[in-house]
Amino acid sequence: MKKRLSAAPFAVWMGIFTVVPMAIVLWFAFTDENGAFTLRNIAEIWQYSGTYVDSIWMGALATVICLVLAYPLALSIARKAEHVQRTMVMIVMLPMWMNFLLRTYAWMSLLEENGLINHLLGQIGLHWSIINTDAAVVLGMVYNFLPFMILPLYSVMAKMDNRVIEAAQDLGSNNWQILRRVILPLSAPGIVSGVTMVFVPAVSTFVISKLLGGSKYMMIGDVIESMFMGDGCNYNVGAALSLVLMVLMLICMSLMRRVDNGEDELGGMMA
Amino acid sequence: MKKLACLLAVCVVCGAFGGCDVQPTKETVTLNVYNWGEYIDDEILDVNALFEQETGIKINYKTFESNESMYTLLESGAAEYDVVIPSDYMIGKMIQEGMLAKLNFDNIPNYKYIDEVHKGLEYDPNNEYSVPYTWGTVGIFYNKKYVDEADLAQGWDILWNEKYAGKIFMFDNARDSFMIALKKLGYSMNTTNPAEWKAAYDALAEQKPLVQGYFMDQVFQKMTNEEGWLAPYYSGDGANMITGDDGNEDIGYFVPHQGTNLFVDAMCVLATTKHQKEAEQYINFMCRTDVAVANAEYICYSTPHTEALELLDPEVVNDPMFYPDEEVLDKTEVFITLDDKTLKLQKDLWIKLKCLRTRPSWWPFPS
Known part of the structure; x- marks a missing residue:
């Protein structure tokens, strides 16, 4: 009874700000302007299938890059002395104290044709045309969401029992085997939550593509936003678009969880 | 009960004074x-x-x-x-x-x-x-250092000139961008003919590979920093772009001969x-x-x-x-209110244009 009572504030919060809005999205997705039931909105979404694929692809690319960058970093932080760990985690979180939009604006002026990076590269006779391309968008995603990959990985790795690694060493494992057979399976929950925390916002982002991509190729987040703004806006199609996006992301996440479970079994078998 | 009465009295007094505050004399x-x-x-x-x-x-x-x-x-x-x-x-x-x-x-x-x-x-x-x-009018701001003044005679078509590929900006809103395409093709910008809107879409789609990006107010900073050389925008804002504190004196302005929006x-x-x-x-x-x-x-x-x-x-x-x-x-035209059907068509075509891939996304890095 007590437990239930302490969960009440959260339940109320969830009810008002998650369940009710979801119900409203559902309602809008399956009705027309007059409120009558229709499947037309869902059918209309077909024309955006390419944009869905692009957004999921770019989100996945950013997630993989984040993982590749974050995994060794998190591992090395977790192996440091405690006070060093605290400082390094602080440094990872530091950029998050500044507004997301401001940081992305800063990247825009860094990457521009006559921006700071090209100014410096120009000194040694190089030039990097990246602003207003998909590469700049992926870069912006990686930069903005990297801490969300590092932190869950780090928190799992910091809790890892050092004696397990020592035991593996005693039994004659080389470093690669320790990483593959011990550290990787143990850090799997961190990978899963890190990937979730990067992939979901990366796929649905709409500011980064505007500022760094020159608004040239809409991501699915941009399409959804434009359905709710300006002339000829259509809440019903917008809601249907977000609904389909949610379903697609759920499918992606459950696929990943399945891979993760499979790996656990594999690791168990090999041990 | 007494407390409630007190409260009510306070409210009434406050209300009275409040009323006085708003209207001292009639x-x-x-x-x-x-x-x-x-x-x-x-x-x-x-x-x-x-x-x-x-x-x-x-x-x-x-x-x-x-x-x-x-x-x-x-x-x-x-x-x-x-x-x-x-x-x-x-x-x-x-x-x-x-x-x-x-x-x-x-x-x-x-x-x-x-x-x-x-x-x-x-x-x-x-x-x-x-x-x-x-x-005011909508015209094209151009950088005199990079744009050949002889090309200005092309009017709106200068924004389709491959010579300036990657250095062209466009409006990030449907109405102004379609106005440009419709005027280039010689149609009214208030047309309700779907075929003309589709032709305008095709023109914008053809132009897309040449466009560096679609912007609104960011165009000021991008033009003065010479990130691009050509940008259609509102004449009244030109003062800032050229003579403002961070202005760039190399920027010029012209109104295309095909006519524009007033x-x-x-x-x-x-x-x-x-x-x-x-x-x-x-x-x-x-x-x-x-x-x-x-x-x-x-x-x-x-x-x-x-x-x-x-x-x-x-x-x-x-x-x-x-x-x-x-x-x-x-030769100018004023925007009039479009009917709902045309507005929806404009919106759909605009999103289609912005989603259109002119290069594959599977390898997003510059080749």
């Missing part, structure tokens, strides 16, 4: 004015303060950022305003929906100063609802007003020569006021960017 009228941001002189000759001082009418002045946000607020009934200053096509829409009051021009004698050119335009054909406040922002009175006479008095005051001059000098957009024009700096008045000659004006 004659004081508060006029609610709703205008674009940075669109009135509030520094050199504080226009609103001057009006309050001269008439004793209080001004409650608020600003908006877009026609659409202004319309949404007024339509929801969340706020009551007396005077609004929207743009042409929005005035047309508000007239259609009965949101505006017919003006009594006996109370606005200064209307005689407004240039005939700006009267009787499509959005208010009989001059019943609006008094023009500012106007936009007008005009003063209107809402149908819900309780102070129509005072609202008209305010509009008349805004059309007084000294006030019109102060506003024109502060905002930098072109003024429709004939007498103010004579008092402005001749350098500004003779600048074809702000005051283009007859030949250019003859």
